[in-house]
Amino acid sequence: MAAAHTPAAPAAPDTTGRLPGLRERKKRQTRDALVQAAHQLFLGQGFAETTVDEIAAAVDVSQRTFFRYFANKDEVALAVMADAENHFIECVRQRPAGESPFEALRASIVQSWRDLATADRTGAGSVTSALELLRMIEETPTLLAAHLRRVTEQERVIVRVLAEREGVDPDQDLRPRVLAAAFGSVLRAAHLSWTPDHEDTGPEAMIALIDRHLDQLGPALAGHWQH
Amino acid sequence: MAAAHTPAAPAAPDTTGRLPGLRERKKRQTRDALVQAAHQLFLGQGFAETTVDEIAAAVDVSQRTFFRYFANKDEVALAVMADAENHFIECVRQRPAGESPFEALRASIVQSWRDLATADRTGAGSVTSALELLRMIEETPTLLAAHLRRVTEQERVIVRVLAEREGVDPDQDLRPRVLAAAFGSVLRAAHLSWTPDHEDTGPEAMIALIDRHLDQLGPALAGHWQH
């Protein structure tokens, strides 16, 4: 199979144009099945309470096979998030050059959430289940840790994209790093503020929440707040 | 002993004024010994390559006892960092009200690094070893994950301190959260940029680096960068 634990399937979206062949299809199939089964078990009985053996058994593969698809239990839980993050980065890449870096990032999350609502690829990737997953991550220390690490890795990619976009050297100019870091952290603050009060299925509530947070970045840095 | 895995010793800096008694002293003693031994082993042979048994053996206690002091292997590695973070928060608390929130945070890290250079509490808590530790954390996925999680917990405390300081409601006003998040992430970006080029033992090099990053927060958010 693919190199050790490079997320096999979604990383190679058929570059060659050739249809994938049975082997590839089966791989993607079991991988998707593992993700879905894990997701379901996790949300049903909790992350720590679900063993890898259970997940493997649910898909009828050996535990060893599970670990050939995912480096660890965290990874299968964060698989859908990883897809969403990659999509976000793709959005940033395709943003018109007329937008400022900050505007480009801002427009990209909005677009990402909307796209997520439109395309329901895996069948479990809807907005509501993404929000459920997000909540579970925040509530599960191990997962939160792994997630945060992933996020910082993605930030490095964003730094490169931003630097290239604006034609600056990311090793010389600190702005790409600083912006990526600040933006990402505010985004997470928004996620943390999320409470599934009203059963708003769409992504608009989350988008509004994110907007409100980003709007406060400038004011938060400015002098005193009140008195 | 103390409640399950509430960092026993440093959390209670003798509130009662009474001198601690033999039992308490011994507890702190073995705890410090564990931290120091672990630190040494980690830096010497790597985090993953060091087993808990080794650490316990080095201090001549059972593995079980180790896990009564630290919830997991990560925790012992991050113990010194945790102390530093607590000190930082204490600095923020004591910052004069005249400073703006952002200024208060900024002054507090500077002060924290300087204080670290001055007071060499545990004997292993010097600036150089703090920087070594920081590097090790960034290089060790598991540790990085655990560290990031800790940082976000500390951010919640900072949110409360800032909100109280400025007299705003953190559940209503998003600025405390946003500022804490942005500040923390930029701080980490600075840590990541650190490279131990010149053997600058003092904290001044790191302080300068942090300053440069914080200076870029405004510019990074502003329109386009160049062209």
Added chain:
DNA sequence: GAGATTATGTCAGCTGCTGACATTCGGCAA
């Protein structure tokens, strides 16, 4: 010094995760 607390040791056991090797299955050409 006796009894109550509390830290520690010991032991058994589960779960996450990995290397090594055998086996089966899909891809491809004679």
Added chain:
DNA sequence: TTGCCGAATGTCAGCAGCTGACATAATCTC
């Protein structure tokens, strides 16, 4: 079709992280 090659999977053994339960030894309190 046949038969071979390589890739995916299964099986097995084993280590390391971590935990509950119970016994023992140390400290504290009176």
